[in-house]
Amino acid sequence: MVDVLQILSPAGEVEANELPEGLGDELLVKLYRQMVTVRTIDTRMLNLQRQGRIGFYGTCKGQEAATVGSGAAVEMRDWVFPALREGGVLLLRGYSLEQYMGHLVGCSLDPAHGRQMPCHFGSGEHNFLTLSSVIGTQILHAMGAAWAAKIKGDDTVTLGYMGDGATSSTDFHAALTIGAVHKVPCVFFCQNNQWAISVPFSKQTASDGIAVKASAYGMPGIAVDGNDVLAVYKATREAVERARRGEGPTLIEAITYRIEGHSSSDDATRYRDSAEVESWKQRDPIERYRAYLKRRGLIGDEVDGEIHSSVKQRVDAAIKAAEAAPPPALETLFTDVYAVTTESLKAQYRDVATEDGGGTNEGAFPL
Amino acid sequence: MAEITIVQAVNDALMEEMGRDEDVVVLGEDVGVNGGVFRCTADLFDTYGEDRVIDTPLSESGIIGAAIGMALYGLRPVPEIQFSDFIWPAFDQITSELAKMRYRSGGQFTCPMVIRTPYGGGIRGGHYHSQSPEVYFTHTSGLVVVVPSDAYDAKGLLKAAIRSPDPVLFLEPKRIYRAPKTEVPEDDDYIVPLGKAAVRREGTDFTITCYGAMVPVAVEACDKAADQHGWNGEVLDLRTLVPLDEDALLASVTKTGRLVTLQEAPKFTGYSSELSAIVAEKAIDVMEAPIRRVAGFDVPFPFTLEHVYMPHADRVLRAIEDVMTYE
Numbered sequence: 274m275v276d277v278l279q280i281l282s283p284a285g286e287v288e289a290n291e292l293p294e295g296l297g298d299e300l301l302v303k304l305y306r307q308m309v310t311v312r313t314i315d316t317r318m319l320n321l322q323r324q325g326r327i328g329f330y331g332t333c334k335g336q337e338a339a340t341v342g343s344g345a346a347v348e349m350r351d352w353v354f355p356a357l358r359e360g361g362v363l364l365l366r367g368y369s370l371e372q373y374m375g376h377l378v379g380c381s382l383d384p385a386h387g388r389q390m391p392c393h394f395g396s397g398e399h400n401f402l403t404l405s406s407v408i409g410t411q412i413l414h415a416m417g418a419a420w421a422a423k424i425k426g427d428d429t430v431t432l433g434y435m436g437d438g439a440t441s442s443t444d445f446h447a448a449l450t451i452g453a454v455h456k457v458p459c460v461f462f463c464q465n466n467q468w469a470i471s472v473p474f475s476k477q478t479a480s481d482g483i484a485v486k487a488s489a490y491g492m493p494g495i496a497v498d499g500n501d502v503l504a505v506y507k508a509t510r511e512a513v514e515r516a517r518r519g520e521g522p523t524l525i526e527a528i529t530y531r532i533e534g535h536s537s538s539d540d541a542t543r544y545r546d547s548a549e550v551e552s553w554k555q556r557d558p559i560e561r562y563r564a565y566l567k568r569r570g571l572i573g574d575e576v577d578g579e580i581h582s583s584v585k586q587r588v589d590a591a592i593k594a595a596e597a598a599p600p601p602a603l604e605t606l607f608t609d610v611y612a613v614t615t616e617s618l619k620a621q622y623r624d625v626a627t628e629d630g631g632g633t634n635e636g637a638f639p640l
Numbered sequence: 641m642a643e644i645t646i647v648q649a650v651n652d653a654l655m656e657e658m659g660r661d662e663d664v665v666v667l668g669e670d671v672g673v674n675g676g677v678f679r680c681t682a683d684l685f686d687t688y689g690e691d692r693v694i695d696t697p698l699s700e701s702g703i704i705g706a707a708i709g710m711a712l713y714g715l716r717p718v719p720e721i722q723f724s725d726f727i728w729p730a731f732d733q734i735t736s737e738l739a740k741m742r743y744r745s746g747g748q749f750t751c752p753m754v755i756r757t758p759y760g761g762g763i764r765g766g767h768y769h770s771q772s773p774e775v776y777f778t779h780t781s782g783l784v785v786v787v788p789s790d791a792y793d794a795k796g797l798l799k800a801a802i803r804s805p806d807p808v809l810f811l812e813p814k815r816i817y818r819a820p821k822t823e824v825p826e827d828d829d830y831i832v833p834l835g836k837a838a839v840r841r842e843g844t845d846f847t848i849t850c851y852g853a854m855v856p857v858a859v860e861a862c863d864k865a866a867d868q869h870g871w872n873g874e875v876l877d878l879r880t881l882v883p884l885d886e887d888a889l890l891a892s893v894t895k896t897g898r899l900v901t902l903q904e905a906p907k908f909t910g911y912s913s914e915l916s917a918i919v920a921e922k923a924i925d926v927m928e929a930p931i932r933r934v935a936g937f938d939v940p941f942p943f944t945l946e947h948v949y950m951p952h953a954d955r956v957l958r959a960i961e962d963v964m965t966y967e
Binding site: 384393395413421424431446450451605608617 | 663665691692694696697699701702705706707708709710711712713714715729732733736737740741742743744745746747748749750781782784804805806835883884886
């Protein structure tokens with residue numbers, strides 16, 4: 274296994290390494306606010322799912338440092354190719370909470386017209402690709418988009434996220450193989466949260482970690498303490514700069530832990546030991562970072578309460594708006610299949626609009 | 641006018657479109673220095689360089705997934721899958737990602753690109769160099785599926801496909817890649833519009849639907865029907881399978897009242913089954929005989945007995961005789 278980069282000790286002290294370049298006080302506090310925001314939204318959304326007000330949810334809980342630290346290390350002109358747990362990166366890039374909640378509810382406020390189940394965010398304006406549920410496919414898109422940027426002579430970098438399960442996919446292999454051969458400006462970021470639904474990392478691969486795989490593909494592999502936001506930021510920032518200099522891709526493995534189940538449909542107590550979960554809760558990325566910022570005097574005792582109440586207020590307002598908004602217009606069932614809606618799709622729309630109106634909406638995931 | 645092959649037509653279209661639009665790039669296995677195993681990408685590498693004519697590692701999913709990323713970012717990739725029999729590793733990328741990108745993002749992200757791939761039998765290629773995979777893709781909403789049948793269409797349809805805002809699967813009939821030749825206008829930037837069928841032989845007694853390498857078979861069968869029976873058949877070359885030119889199909893059967901469908905893919909749930917269903921739903925009252933489907937058999941594509949598997953003019957003629965003598 275390669276050495277694991279850590280800046281912030283579990284006690285919240287900065288160890289041997291110095292703070293990464295570019296991390297001024299303002300950004301240090303912003304990272305914290307964003308991590309707490311992500312946790313607050315997750316808690317609220319999981320509750321809403323339990324109340325039956327949204328259909329599905331997958332939290333980022335325990336992985337806030339890995340998500341926020343990496344997302345903060347790219348520029349707005351860069352492109353992000355997310356997996357399931359990176360909605361926080363979209364918010365970090367300035368996405369509106371109204372649209373975010375609109376998507377989770379699946380109403381007409383969702384720019385994608387409620388076409389996918391919750392947590393499949395995307396925004397063209399924010400260079401944040403609308404994800405699919407298919408594991409690993411986006412790794413190739415991140416690589417291909419980076420390749421296109423290189424061909425066009427842009428200095429754009431792409432950030433492609435994946436979980437540890439996705440590293441077993443054929444598309445992971447293809448993306449790293451091709452990306453390294455053509456030295457594309459892509460950062461492959463693996464959130465190794467130890468579990469792919471119920472399959473532990475030890476049954477995902479016999480490899481000694483993910484980062485070590487990079488050397489066979491011909492690129493640097495960096496292992497980083499994924500619960501240390503400063504180390505994640507530093508590792509990602511350096512990989513982004515390396516890509517922007519034309520030196521090719523990097524594979525980053527953020528070693529972290531999925532505190533909740535895979536999703537709202539999953540009961541993790543069926544397959545994993547609560548002692549393991551408790552031990553990782555002791556390494557909570559937010560607690561650890563809070564201790565550091567407090568020691569530095571960058572935040573006070575009141576900050577958490579203030580973030581919680583402001584996020585709660587904004588989320589509640591956004592949820593209210595989303596729940597009050599009408600469902601997507603019937604015609605959105607048929608638009609965007611092609612650039613111009615075909616005659617046969619128009620005919621199907623006319624049939625539904627004039628005679629049918631659609632069946633009753635009683636579906637619940639999972640069935 | 642010059643007489644050229646389909647291979648030359650594909651090459652001309654690529655050469656011209658790459659010259660017209662610098663965002664057009666070609667990628668795939670052996671497409672660069674080697675110019676493609678069928679020579680469809682010959683001379684592109686020397687003309688446009690290694691940044692735009694790219695030899696990729698051997699990974700079909702990698703080729704298509706990379707092309708999707710390129711298209712998202714603003715290029716117009718034209719990936720080649722060397723034989724359509726090898727497209728399956730990319731099936732997930734094509735059906736889960738490429739076809740759904742516009743829809744799932746509400747039009748925020750699109751992937752205009754053309755996947756070129758040779759398909760079909762009659763070249764002594766056995767299981768894995770002969771299959772006709774069109775129906776796996778026509779069943780997936782969001783894809784345009786095109787099958788040219790001669791050099792004029794190959795060039796004009798490929799140029800239209802490259803300019804299309806939608807992802808296109810461009811199936812090239814490799815049995816007729818090099819013969820016969822067709823006249824194609826020189827120095828003429830023509831396109832053939834997507835979604836429009838062509839009547840290859842006008843007739844009033846029966847209709848044969850077909851596409852790709854089955855078009856010349858259909859014409860030959862019609863000629864035999866005329867010679868042997870004096871029947872005058874109409875050959876409808878669909879050219880684009882999705883979107884289907886339904887108006888042309890219904891107009892032809894309304895005129896003739898008899899339909900033989902022809903495809904080389906296996907018969908069961910084939911593309912012709914959809915054509916038959918459309919005619920049954922919308923034009924049954926004008927039909928004077930049951931529809932007959934001529935197709936490949938429901939077996940893996942054979943090697944030694946390929947000539948038995950492949951639909952030929954005499955087999956089509958027997959179906960014509962069935963629909964013409966039905967009482």
